[in-house]
Amino acid sequence: MPQAEGSALITMGSTIVACTASVEERVPPFLKGTGSGWVTAEYGMLPRSTKVRRPRPETTGKPDGRAQEIQRLVGRSLRAVTRLTELGERTLIVDCDVIQADGGTRTAAVTGGFVALACALDKLARPAGAGAIPLTDFVAAVSVGLHGSGLTLDMNFVADATAGVDLNLVMTGSGTIVEVQATAEGRPFTQAQLSAMLALGASGIRQLIAFQREALGPLTEAVGR
């Protein structure tokens, strides 16, 4: 999407999410006068990205709690690796729009959104193509499901709907955790099961960050410096 400052199209199984990063010359009220910037995210789904058509949010007349929750997660994840004080008083809006949904759209939004953000920050902070991109590290997200005693990495819709526990892990390139959310859909789980899910998730994150490096190509070197 050449009209955006940064963009990425991420495909994971049958899930497709279009991510764009836009720069706006304003900040939320609590940052005015601080010289610091902000990163925020918005999340949407095309009406027919799902098997059954979803009404457009503006026609339902009520807030979409799930979308609110996802865009807050994506925003927090991206801010965790961004040097906000180096942005100037600007907001980067990362839009994640689901073209096709088959599970894992929120984790795909984090992983793809990072690439779009890096591209936009490259243009913003390195107009001459030199110097650092104001990102401290890579960040990606993955889901892990517990089915009986088995684990599944990056669940599709069917796996997600039948998992007993659903874990979302947001992790950096250096293996530290930005966010972990684990929810029992049926029976509660033990700490041992949590550890196993985290370990599998970490291996998935390493693969995703390898793909991010590939997608960013020469920009990779300018991240995390």
Next chain:
Amino acid sequence: MPQAEGSALITMGSTIVACTASVEERVPPFLKGTGSGWVTAEYGMLPRSTKVRRPRPETTGKPDGRAQEIQRLVGRSLRAVTRLTELGERTLIVDCDVIQADGGTRTAAVTGGFVALACALDKLARPAGAGAIPLTDFVAAVSVGLHGSGLTLDMNFVADATAGVDLNLVMTGSGTIVEVQATAEGRPFTQAQLSAMLALGASGIRQLIAFQREALGPLTEAVGR
């Protein structure tokens, strides 16, 4: 978009519109008990389909008059060639979502929406792949601009913004008019100018319908019987 009953991705210059057709087992109140069906359309834009990011409609808190106008046009155009009485009490919703915008999104929505609708009606009305698709004809739409004394077919954003007159023409495969809207942005125009714009538009429609026939392939024969 394999999850939808019908779909089409239309590209005109830099404009890209994703069209899907969905079948819902309900009709508007005024059709209940008549045995007849309905075709309606909805129109949206990804926030960064435009050069400057547009806020999502659910965040603005006010109706988007332009989108309302476009989706009413698309719905009327498609209904004009559909044999509604052969649908049963069903609604076909044609979603037209702009991935990238560079002028002419409403006409692209009609032209692409027709292909998505034909695919969905094929599945609905011809489960065995035989018989007619309940469409009386092809329908496509094109824009024509008047610049000084010159005419432009299918204007991009820059041409649209500078045109003195903007005409949208919706026409069938047999050359009859479904809808014509011509608006003077600056100086009013004469009937002779209107006729010239209509003639150029008709030639554009013929080309677009040739592309529709190509996209529909073997389904083409089942339309308009």
Next chain:
Amino acid sequence: MPQAEGSALITMGSTIVACTASVEERVPPFLKGTGSGWVTAEYGMLPRSTKVRRPRPETTGKPDGRAQEIQRLVGRSLRAVTRLTELGERTLIVDCDVIQADGGTRTAAVTGGFVALACALDKLARPAGAGAIPLTDFVAAVSVGLHGSGLTLDMNFVADATAGVDLNLVMTGSGTIVEVQATAEGRPFTQAQLSAMLALGASGIRQLIAFQREALGPLTEAVGR
């Protein structure tokens, strides 16, 4: 309505529309600092202007697409004959409220709205009653219907509901076209039929502009200079 800067009550058959023009000392964002003004319109219906009562728009919780479409049409039509650069940074709001509806409310709104606008511009631009009103020409609107092979000028509700083609024509005093919208409700129509409808519409416009001249009385001479 003596409290408004300009006003007109237009009756066409059983249709009655009250039009007022108000001056506000503000312009839309894109005009700020340009010195130029704006003309916009709003359209409403009394709940019992129709045979069956319509809920008030603020109680429905959803945008009224039809009203949006009409007020955009009225605004465009009036701007087409207004010398916006001579208004200063002011907005003229033309409110068109339907007291009784029996077809043709949108065309009545254009025709009556013009008179209200002219009165308001007279007060604004000619405080001493001398000089020009910043309008380049008169403008009025009329509807034409195609019933089988017959044509009807200025359709009432019954004629409108049964017309095969519905044309709305906005035209100036010098006979040039500001806007034409023709929509097939049933069968598409030919260019010959379009021409016949335009010719009949033009004759209706001439009559309407004669009534506008009568209503404006001595102000007539200050328009279009």
Next chain:
Amino acid sequence: MPQAEGSALITMGSTIVACTASVEERVPPFLKGTGSGWVTAEYGMLPRSTKVRRPRPETTGKPDGRAQEIQRLVGRSLRAVTRLTELGERTLIVDCDVIQADGGTRTAAVTGGFVALACALDKLARPAGAGAIPLTDFVAAVSVGLHGSGLTLDMNFVADATAGVDLNLVMTGSGTIVEVQATAEGRPFTQAQLSAMLALGASGIRQLIAFQREALGPLTEAVGR
């Protein structure tokens, strides 16, 4: 307004309110299955009924507390004289739309709304023009203002804005009180002042009910039997 079941146009000074009564074949949930009906009112103002234009309520995005308050008052006043159990499970909606506002619109809405209601009940309950209209009495409303030590009946906008106390009185033809609201805008008032205001208000009510009798003509005899 011949399309409504009942209607009245009331003029008090420069205030003009159009009242219509509509019959709908439904009742609020708490009356379902009781066989009894309901009377409700809605209140609106044309945007330019006031000296300074008011935005339409659907464009402000927030509830209009004043309109809510007025329509609740009008509804209560009319229900107080209606034999709801004789209506069947129907709702009579009395719409009061202010065409021009110069003080006293809420009291004019009650007084004019009564006439519209009586006309609609006449058609509903006396299809053959015989028998009683299910109204126990006439009802009208008037405002009284206290200015220093002087009293004003039926205040216009200027009087209302400068009154120290504003009393609204709703009273029946037999002189009993349906509702009294007295509000100190500045200094609180005494019971003696309240009594004086009530006495003046009662004399005004008697005049208004005489006008209602005149407006209803032969229907007058069928009220309150």
Next chain:
Amino acid sequence: MPQAEGSALITMGSTIVACTASVEERVPPFLKGTGSGWVTAEYGMLPRSTKVRRPRPETTGKPDGRAQEIQRLVGRSLRAVTRLTELGERTLIVDCDVIQADGGTRTAAVTGGFVALACALDKLARPAGAGAIPLTDFVAAVSVGLHGSGLTLDMNFVADATAGVDLNLVMTGSGTIVEVQATAEGRPFTQAQLSAMLALGASGIRQLIAFQREALGPLTEAVGR
């Protein structure tokens, strides 16, 4: 509620209302530049303050007319005893939230809201604990019901639902009236009945103001000077 500038918890029978007063450094547009301040009120109910759960107002999608009416009454009552010109350009917002509802919440809101307001004005206007609180008098409110020929002071829910006439009286410490609203729920009432209700209400007000004096303790002396 120690975080608020002023607060009071009022219990009347089973009705409990939490009142807080907050100071904001802004005024409504019509007061800008006048040096004068404003007092406003907001009213809410916990979802399960009532016998049957009430949906939260933000989930209903429509304005709550009753709440609007009550908060306007509370605001007017408090302003009637406040020397607004001594506040500076500040707004005092008095929030009245019903914890438990058993009739009389609006009158409890006035009575408790006054105490919260007095505490906040004490902090605002008497930082050194000396001088006057900018209140001209005490104010409290009470309801009186007419049941057949008997009167009830401070009705609970059952009494309120069966009363033939419902009177709300807002009165000052010196016995003058700020607001009186009397509504016939069934049969209209006479002036003699109104007088009897006012007398009983006045005796209730005296008791309530005695409780307010007790609650305010040493602040009592600084009111009305």
Next chain:
Amino acid sequence: MPQAEGSALITMGSTIVACTASVEERVPPFLKGTGSGWVTAEYGMLPRSTKVRRPRPETTGKPDGRAQEIQRLVGRSLRAVTRLTELGERTLIVDCDVIQADGGTRTAAVTGGFVALACALDKLARPAGAGAIPLTDFVAAVSVGLHGSGLTLDMNFVADATAGVDLNLVMTGSGTIVEVQATAEGRPFTQAQLSAMLALGASGIRQLIAFQREALGPLTEAVGR
């Protein structure tokens, strides 16, 4: 709050949350005809529960993402220990309204909401005071913060605002996890730090469940059978 089927007032430090459970005879569409019930939660804050007054949600005109997120968490947590199939087609709505906020309102809402839910289920499922309450276990929630290398259990507002990592833990009486959410506000964290936070959280949960047992008294025995 004796009008609710179940209620609990929970105080943790300066945080106070009123929790009520209401029974409604309806279920979400996806449960209709299954015989199974549902548990859902809603979350609100009194305007002056916070140091700076918060506008009421119905006046802001936009969805409150934070409240949405919290009420989804509370609902999931309570459903995880409820035998939904034993409720019949009923919904239990647990309202959590913050009276005073000083950190940890979401975890207090889970812990207090459980007690309110247990009381309501007792009345619903054990009308004779015998048999089991359809809850498989107790559930409570606690927050843990990481400050530099130190850990804080149940953070107040100041601790929360300065924590580097914020963990919310929802755990059952048998020590299994229902939900864990850990978010780095500044630097990402390691798995060892996550384990330490979980261990401290588990000890807090044990204390909270001891308080819940005390609050439920004799009902305790009927839970988890």
